[in-house]
Amino acid sequence: MTADNPFESLPRNAANHAALSPTSFLAWSGGVYPDRVALVHGTLRRTWGETYRRCRQLADALTRRGIGKSDVVAIMAPNIPATYEMHFAPAMAGAVLNALNVRLDADTLAFMLDFGGAKMVMVDRQFAPVMAEAIAKLDTPPVVVDIDDPEYDGDEAPIGEIEYEALVAEGDPAFDWQLPEDEWNAISLNFTSGTTGNPKGVVYHHRGAYLNAMTNAMAWDMPTHAVYLWTLPMFHCNGWCFPWTIAAKAGTNVCLRQVAAEPIIDAMARHRVSHYCGAPIVHSMLVNADADQLARIEQTVHGLVAGAAPPAAMIEGMEGIGFSLTHVYGLTETYGPAALCAKHDDWATLSLEARVEKNARQGVRYPTQAALTVVDRETGAEVPHDGETLGELVFAGNIVMKGYLKNPEATAEAFEGGWYHTGDLGVVEADGYIRIADRAKDVIISGGENISSLEVESVLSRHPAIAASAVVARPDDKWGETPCAFIQLREGETATEDEIIAYCRERMAHFKCPRTVVFGPLPTTSTGKVQKYELRTSAAELGA
Amino acid sequence: MTADNPFESLPRNAANHAALSPTSFLAWSGGVYPDRVALVHGTLRRTWGETYRRCRQLADALTRRGIGKSDVVAIMAPNIPATYEMHFAPAMAGAVLNALNVRLDADTLAFMLDFGGAKMVMVDRQFAPVMAEAIAKLDTPPVVVDIDDPEYDGDEAPIGEIEYEALVAEGDPAFDWQLPEDEWNAISLNFTSGTTGNPKGVVYHHRGAYLNAMTNAMAWDMPTHAVYLWTLPMFHCNGWCFPWTIAAKAGTNVCLRQVAAEPIIDAMARHRVSHYCGAPIVHSMLVNADADQLARIEQTVHGLVAGAAPPAAMIEGMEGIGFSLTHVYGLTETYGPAALCAKHDDWATLSLEARVEKNARQGVRYPTQAALTVVDRETGAEVPHDGETLGELVFAGNIVMKGYLKNPEATAEAFEGGWYHTGDLGVVEADGYIRIADRAKDVIISGGENISSLEVESVLSRHPAIAASAVVARPDDKWGETPCAFIQLREGETATEDEIIAYCRERMAHFKCPRTVVFGPLPTTSTGKVQKYELRTSAAELGA
The missing domain is CATH 2.30.38.10 (Luciferase; Domain 3)
Structure with missing residues (x-):
């Protein structure tokens, strides 16, 4: 076939080609369902019409302040309306969102702001102290915008030069924003929570964000007007792209400052939540919650779990x-x-x-x-x-x-x-x-044999006294490594090292069974994963 | 921003970019749900695993016969499994599908085969005579493949050099097909059913077919494993992209050779159909069907209607x-x-x-x-x-x-x-x-005023004796044009021209009311649309 094949000589133009961008979903819901509630946060209700207008306004405000293509705007906030809006407004201005993990320390945050080159950062008052400390470390500090969330009930003082609402007010709600020229343009920057070395900056593009947002709904059969509870942090892989999914389905975002059983169950019952996501720990929280509380939830709730296989x-x-x-x-x-x-x-x-x-x-x-x-x-x-x-x-x-x-x-x-x-x-x-x-790095190599720590954990998870466990390699002079189990017991339960090892030996090859058992609570990362890195350090300290 | 902005200097590669193509949905359903039924046709049941294998096989067979990028393969068949497979196999070989409207005449079909340059055409036995006539008119006739559908109960003789199943058998079911190099490549050719002049050849690309297929499910909240009845012809805009939608949702395609109330209701009841599409006439057929028959359908059935506003x-x-x-x-x-x-x-x-x-x-x-x-x-x-x-x-x-x-x-x-x-x-x-x-072209301009024929039809549709109506312009010496209503009465009902006009005058501006009323059945196109072109001719023949 030649290049002038009549089927292939029909080029793209403004009428038949547009960049794939999840910002278009907000325009859709804002236009089609302007009066439906998009955001619930405490007593606040914001419609899709308002949300679209506010995002255009904020996109214009960012543009007026010189923020444009590939400039980074960061945010340090929990799952509140501002964090949601930030998944659209910078993108509508051509900029790149960097949502920071609120549990990080000042040094790591300073590294991220510096490495990403953030020109502006929005800071929820709760995180003002750590952000002040992080920003103080930077040679070229970004513009700092305070978020004064009415649902925040703490005493931390603002640290920025302008409040978020005042920044929004600088823009024009009729701002004529454009889709990106190229769907390959960056839309966000998400740092990996690497346990060793500096975190790496993962760059997302509009095309990928768009497709993943659509696929979340498609693969999960999420219906139009789903009610989505924000248990998964939006700073975690952009909330798995769900801010964009919910806009595509004209759903309702139920915000949540604090991930704990009581506020989750209360929000699920009160707002008839249909969908939520989270690491296993979030779901475990619910399973172990008070039955009377859970009985308040009458609808079927659909959960996605990731981060570890659900036990x-x-x-x-x-x-x-x-x-x-x-x-x-x-x-x-x-x-x-x-x-x-x-x-x-x-x-x-x-x-x-x-x-x-x-x-x-x-x-x-x-x-x-x-x-x-x-x-x-x-x-x-x-x-x-x-x-x-x-x-x-x-x-x-x-x-x-x-x-x-x-x-x-x-x-x-x-x-x-x-x-x-x-x-x-x-x-x-x-x-x-x-x-x-x-x-x-979690494979334990003992006497030349590979041992899957997951396999050992899977056996341990069936022991009636064990609430959670993590198995890592402990250095061993003879075998190279041996499995070392860290175990958190259920409340009121007891067990001994010998009992645990005997339990395993009945159920799996002996070389795979823990040689050491350590009892105590398991350290978890900010996203709910067990910090195996810390446990490996502890195991190493036990000696060979 | 410079071109070497660190956010934009991360190029596409084989790991992070793939062409959007609806063929990928077949690979998905074939891989994930190999044992689920993909196609129902009479007593035939074919799974997604079989369908994927057969399409690979046919794609290979086409390739072996020299059909490749941007080559056209046509089909003349009703909604049967072969038509479904043809929405994938040519695309997997890089070729372009041209599904022909089975109600067309030999001259029009000959024009389409010639203009599109079809290298091969699949012909269901029912349409052998008209296709033989069309092909005889061509200077360079395509390879003709017969489809010997077991559900066809007529007597027409095959006209081709090979039967469809024998062609499929020429290929390797493990054929290593590839996504198109460019998602902008053509996937199909669909001729408009223009009522004047030669039909135009509309070219679809993989990207658009992919996105529309996904959006059909998204906008309609179509769940995984939907059961879809093929009332809408696949030759009509590639069945509105639903062959690809059903693959994306691992649904079941219920085939149908003949669109009539009884087989539709029977299929809906028997296979618990959840979704179907069609022009208004298809839905009307159901509304007016026998109540006892309809009572067999216990599930909620979701219909899409297009082609005209539903009255x-x-x-x-x-x-x-x-x-x-x-x-x-x-x-x-x-x-x-x-x-x-x-x-x-x-x-x-x-x-x-x-x-x-x-x-x-x-x-x-x-x-x-x-x-x-x-x-x-x-x-x-x-x-x-x-x-x-x-x-x-x-x-x-x-x-x-x-x-x-x-x-x-x-x-x-x-x-x-x-x-x-x-x-x-x-x-x-x-x-x-x-x-x-x-x-x-349907606006009637009477005395310089625009009259919407739809508006007049909308009023007529509420008249209890009227089953269907179409309003067109009749030339008029004084007014330029006046509205002329063609009316099909409900069975057993009667009405006079004067009554109809009086009915309209009570309900809309007098200048918009029909000046002429003609009773009789309405002519429809092959896709169920009223043929206004014919009616305009009839109205013109009434004289000014």
Whole structure:
């Protein structure tokens, strides 16, 4: 075929091509459902019409202050309306959102603001002290905008030069914003919560954010006007792209400053919440909540869980309280979820144990992701679908980041061979579903044998006295490494190291069983993941 | 910002970019739900796994026969499994599908095969005679493949050199097909059913087909595993992109050779159909069907209607039989539907008449279409949202064709000023919803005043004796034109010209009322639209 083939010589133009951008979803809901409630926050109700107008206004205010294409605007705030608006307004001005993790320390925050080159940062009053400390470390500090959230009941003083509402008021609500010229343009910057070294800056583009936002609704069958509770932090992979999903479905965002059982249940009951997302810890919180409180929730609530495979007790517990849980999988580099454990009707008839095993898998690619598979770490070849051959999980497609900011080496390494390398190890089962065996660095190598810490944890999770566990490598003179289990017991329960080890030996190969058991609460990251890095340090300190 | 801005210097690569193509949805359903039924046709059941394998096989067979990028493969068949597979296999080989309207005559078909340059054509036995006649007119006839559908019970003899199943068997089911290099590549060719002159060849690309397919499900809240009945011809705008939608949702396609009330109701009841689409005539057929038959349908069935605004009686009738109807709007040039009358909760409390008026509007853009508005035909400026100022409906965005094949003049005219010009005239109401007043050529200009034929038809539709009506211009010496109403009465009902005119005069401005009334059945096009062109000819023959 020649270039002047009549089918291919029909070029793009303003009438038949537009950049894919999730900002267009806000314009849609603002235009079609102007009077529907978009945001609920305490006593505040804001409609889609208001939200769209306010975002245009803020986009104009940013533009007037010289913020434009690829400039970074950061925010340090919990899940409040300002954080939601910030997922649209900077993008409508061509700028890049950097939502900061509110649990980070001043040094890390200073690194992020400096590395990203933030020109402006919005700071919720609660986080003024740590941000003041972070900003003081910078050579070129950004413009600081205070967010004076009426639902904040603390005493911290503002630190900025202007309040958020005053900034919004600087703009014109009729601002004639434009879609990006190129859907490949950056829309946000999200730092990885790496446990070693400096965090890497993951860059998202409009196209990927748009497709992932649509796919969240598609893969989850989320209906129009869903009521979504913000348990998952918006600073975490842009809330898995759900700020944009909810705009696409003209849903209602129920904001939440504090993630705890009581306010979650109260919001679910009061606002008839239909959907929410979170790490396993969020769902566990609900399963273990007061039954009378839970009884207030009359509707079916749909939850997405990621961050770790949902343990049996949680899936059983969620079923018990009438919730519907779906397991998704992804990383910061894949806009949050880019795979899901798509359910099959016939799983419903399986035993709980078998069903849990099916549902706990990472599953299959999102329908809009081009590929997800497991490759041999040496040869790069896809592993057989035998449920046994271990390899690295790799993705390819539109739900993969642009790359790491100012880090060509890490970018090249991540994209080696035309795949995004997750660093997670797993297998492909006979039905094509992926199951993670472990993070590469979480594999314990004992006497030359690989031990999956997840496998050991899975056995421990069935012990009636154990609330949570994490297994890491402890250095060992003879075996190289041995499994060391950190165990948090259920309230009122007791157990001894010997009992635990005996329990494991009855249920799995002896070389895989913990040689050491340490009791106590497990340290978790700001996103609810167990901090295995800290535990590895503790295990190392126990000596070889 | 410079080109080496660190946010923008992260290029596309095989790991983070893939062409958007609806073929990927088939790979998804084939991989994730291999054992679910994809196609039902008579006693045949084919799973997603089989369908994916067969399409790969056929794609390979086409490739082996030298069919590749931008080559046209045509099909002349009703809604049977082969037609469904043809929405994937040629695209997987890089080729372009041209699905022909089975009601066309040999001359028109010959024009289409010649103009599109079809290299191969699949012919269902039922249409062998007309196709033999069409092909005989061609200088370079395509390879002819017979489709010997087991559900065809007629006597027509095959005309091709190979049967469809034998062609499929020439390919390798493990064929390593690829996504298109560029999502802008052509995926299909659909001729407009223009009533004057030669039909124009509308070219669709992979990107648009992908986005429209996703949006069909999104805008309609179509769930995973929907059961879709093929009442809408697949040759009509590629079945409004629903072959691809159903693959994306791993639904079930219920095929149907013949669109008539009895087989439709039987299929709906037997297969628990949840969704279907069609022109108003399809829905009317159901509303007027036997109540005992309809009672067999226990589930809620969701219908999309387009092609003309649904009249009051139909909306009322659909409610009466427990169906849920949504009005969508689009043209061949917009992949079928690119707008929908998005419902609002509070409409449910309106009177039937008010609700019908709301639901009968063309509505708002699909969430993935960049723009839909009404512009002044002289100045090109957007008209005010006053429900009165008439202008032309225009679209812009990704759900607009590449252009017209080998017709740069028509393409340039259609895309003038950065809009796709629909040729439909309408207004924007206060809530931003579009309402079509008329096709430009359907406006009747009487004494210098514009009369919307739709408005007159809308009044007529409420007359208890009238089953269907169409109003066109009749030449008039004094007024230039006057409205002439063609009326089809309900069975057993009678009415006179005077009664009809009096009825109208009570309900609308006198100058808008029909001056002439002609009783009889209305001629319809192959897609169920009333053939106003024929009626205009009849009206002209009545004389001035």
